[in-house]
Amino acid sequence: MKHLPNLLCFSKKDLLQIIKLGVDIKKNPANYSNALKGKTLVMWFEKPSLRTRISFEAGMTQLGGHAIYLDVSTMHNKAKIKDEVKCLCRYCDIMMARVYDHNTINGMMEASSVPVINGLSNLYHPCQALADIMTIFEHMGKDAVIAYVGDGNNVCNSLVNAANIFGMKIKVATPAEYKPLSKPEYWTSDPREAVRDADVVYTDTWVSMGQESEKETKIKKLKEYQVNKKLIGERYFMHCLPATRGSEVTDEVIDSNKSLVYDQAENRLHIQKAIMIALLK
Numbered sequence: 001m002k003h004l005p006n007l008l009c010f011s012k013k014d015l016l017q018i019i020k021l022g023v024d025i026k027k028n029p030a031n032y033s034n035a036l037k038g039k040t041l042v043m044w045f046e047k048p049s050l051r052t053r054i055s056f057e058a059g060m061t062q063l064g065g066h067a068i069y070l071d072v073s074t075m076h077n078k079a080k081i082k083d084e085v086k087c088l089c090r091y092c093d094i095m096m097a098r099v100y101d102h103n104t105i106n107g108m109m110e111a112s113s114v115p116v117i118n119g120l121s122n123l124y125h126p127c128q129a130l131a132d133i134m135t136i137f138e139h140m141g142k143d144a145v146i147a148y149v150g151d152g153n154n155v156c157n158s159l160v161n162a163a164n165i166f167g168m169k170i171k172v173a174t175p176a177e178y179k180p181l182s183k184p185e186y187w188t189s190d191p192r193e194a195v196r197d198a199d200v201v202y203t204d205t206w207v208s209m210g211q212e213s214e215k216e217t218k219i220k221k222l223k224e225y226q227v228n229k230k231l232i233g234e235r236y237f238m239h240c241l242p243a244t245r246g247s248e249v250t251d252e253v254i255d256s257n258k259s260l261v262y263d264q265a266e267n268r269l270h271i272q273k274a275i276m277i278a279l280l281k
């Protein structure tokens with residue numbers, strides 16, 4: 001049995017297979033309408049979500065299975081996570097969790113007898129990065145050069161992991177104090193430098209969920225990292241969403257015909273299906 005806490009637990013071959021499956025599911029969804037018939041997914045949420053929640057839930061329905069949304073704030077306070085996870089495993093076939101602390105994912109994996117998927121922790125967002133690489137392959141092919149500009153957060157960590165695994169060039173521009181945990185081949189504090197030979201420029205919110213107390217400081221330190229028309233020119237634009245328009249990206253860029261944000265969001269659906277099929281195989 002395999003879990004998906006981050007992309008580093010998978011080989012390039014495994015991840016390419018998942019993307020290939022996602023592409024086929026996108027092309028021929030009807031061929032997969034019974035792929036997970038009778039299977040149940042539990043979706044454990046400590047934080048808000050739109051794309052992750054709905055793409056997993058709709059994805060499970062479209063594969064013939066069923067998904068249950070579990071809002072952690074409605075659970076018993078006194079219960080230990082491991083006890084609740086051990087019970088959940090008696091009811092479901094697979095779990096996805098969005099948590100504040102990545103250690104919660106580690107604890108869930110330890111207690112679980114069914115696959116656990118990280119649907120975003122403070123450190124990683126592996127499902128997002130797989131959908132993003134699928135989107136990049138579709139629009140630019142496998143040799144695309146990626147620039148990530150802004151906060152070196154969970155989304156950046158997983159994108160760097162994905163690029164490293166697939167052997168793609170990624171250049172990251174963040175302030176020195178917000179460097180990503182995952183090591184990109186190339187880091188700079190200058191956004192123009194990172195963007196120079198890139199085909200696509202990626203950014204994410206400057207204030208991730210759980211960092212609200214750092215909001216003022218982060219906005220101040222990151223304001224030179226806004227992705228605007230002057231920085232990006234005619235390059236493609238990507239963002240995992242939700243975006244804070246006017247902060248990390250301007251309306252002009254996110255609404256332009258080079259913006260891939262809704263394609264990325266759509267590909268979450270196809271990739272989540274591929275991930276669940278691969279883990280339940």
Ligand code: CP
Pocket residue numbers: 048049050051052053120128240241242
């Ligand atoms: N990109 C993403 O994970 O979006 P949600 O927070 O809406 O799930």
Ligand code: NVA
Pocket residue numbers: 120153154155204205207208209240241242
């Ligand atoms: N970095 C963001 C991503 C949201 C999908 C956050 O963690 O809030």
